Amino acid sequence: MYALHFKGSVLEPYLGKARFLATYLILGIAGNLTSIWWFQSTISAGASGAIFGLYGTFLALLTTNLIDKSVKTSIIPGIIFFIAYNVFYGLRPNSGIDNAAHLGGLFCGIIVGYAWYPCLKQYENTRMKYSTITVLSIVLLVSSIIIFRYLPNDIAKYEKQMYQFVSMESMALEVFQLPEETPREKILSEINNRGLYYWKENIKLLNSFKDLDLPWSVRVRNKKLIKYCELRIKSYRLLYKAVQEDTDKYKDELNQYNRELEAIIRELTGNQ
Numbered sequence: 001m002y003a004l005h006f007k008g009s010v011l012e013p014y015l016g017k018a019r020f021l022a023t024y025l026i027l028g029i030a031g032n033l034t035s036i037w038w039f040q041s042t043i044s045a046g047a048s049g050a051i052f053g054l055y056g057t058f059l060a061l062l063t064t065n066l067i068d069k070s071v072k073t074s075i076i077p078g079i080i081f082f083i084a085y086n087v088f089y090g091l092r093p094n095s096g097i098d099n100a101a102h103l104g105g106l107f108c109g110i111i112v113g114y115a116w117y118p119c120l121k122q123y124e125n126t127r128m129k130y131s132t133i134t135v136l137s138i139v140l141l142v143s144s145i146i147i148f149r150y151l152p153n154d155i156a157k158y159e160k161q162m163y164q165f166v167s168m169e170s171m172a173l174e175v176f177q178l179p180e181e182t183p184r185e186k187i188l189s190e191i192n193n194r195g196l197y198y199w200k201e202n203i204k205l206l207n208s209f210k211d212l213d214l215p216w217s218v219r220v221r222n223k224k225l226i227k228y229c230e231l232r233i234k235s236y237r238l239l240y241k242a243v244q245e246d247t248d249k250y251k252d253e254l255n256q257y258n259r260e261l262e263a264i265i266r267e268l269t270g271n272q
Contacts, residue, residue, distance in 0.1 A: 024054065
């Protein structure tokens with residue numbers, strides 16, 4: 001807020017209220033678009049990209065003849081210090097700083113600053129002012145569409161395919177919904193051809209996610225899901241033997257598998 005007030009109060013008189021507001025909003029979006037492009041699996045939000053954008057706009061205008069040399073001498077060191085300090089501070093491990101948004105806002109701000117130059121030379125030309133705002137807005141809109149259209153959204157792919165996981169899990173668990181009078185051959189067929197088949201398919205599906213750019217927490221969850229499927233396979237194989245031999249001698253082992261499965265389900269659902 002200090003940075004916004006410090007430089008905003010100096011920059012706004014040069015741009016005027018409409019240009020200043022348009023600059024702030026356009027560069028805020030541009031900074032966050034850069035963040036989305038750079039960190040596709042990370043959620044980030046904030047206005048610092050817009051503030052860095054204002055500094056970039058100011059830097060661009062300081063290279064023109066619109067601002068007096070005496071003003072340039074007093075302002076440039078402060079801008080450079082602000083940018084350098086925040087960028088280097090953001091390079092620290094686990095800083096939580098989104099340098100992609102900062103640098104994206106900064107470089108887009110420089111471009112916007114030069115885009116304002118022609119209409120600032122004709123400051124009272126309202127038509128040119130709003131035409132420039134319109135052109136910049138259109139460029140931002142087109143850039144947004146291009147980024148979102150071609151962005152390799154691995155999280156969306158993962159979530160879409162996880163619906164398939166849930167569907168196959170439901171089909172595998174249908175074994176336990178068979179009526180009591182179901183013939184033994186039918187139960188064995190369902191365990192082998194439906195239950196075991198879909199648990200194995202789910203493991204294949206989870207392993208296919210290894211090439212996706214997923215957050216660490218999702219990868220940890222996938223490992224637990226694989227362990228869950230492997231335990232299901234072991235329990236189904238043992239259940240198959242129990243039905244085939246028409247015996248309850250595997251009851252304790254099956255109960256142990258069930259306890260392990262319940263523990264993993266609690267971990268996955270957060271119900272410790």
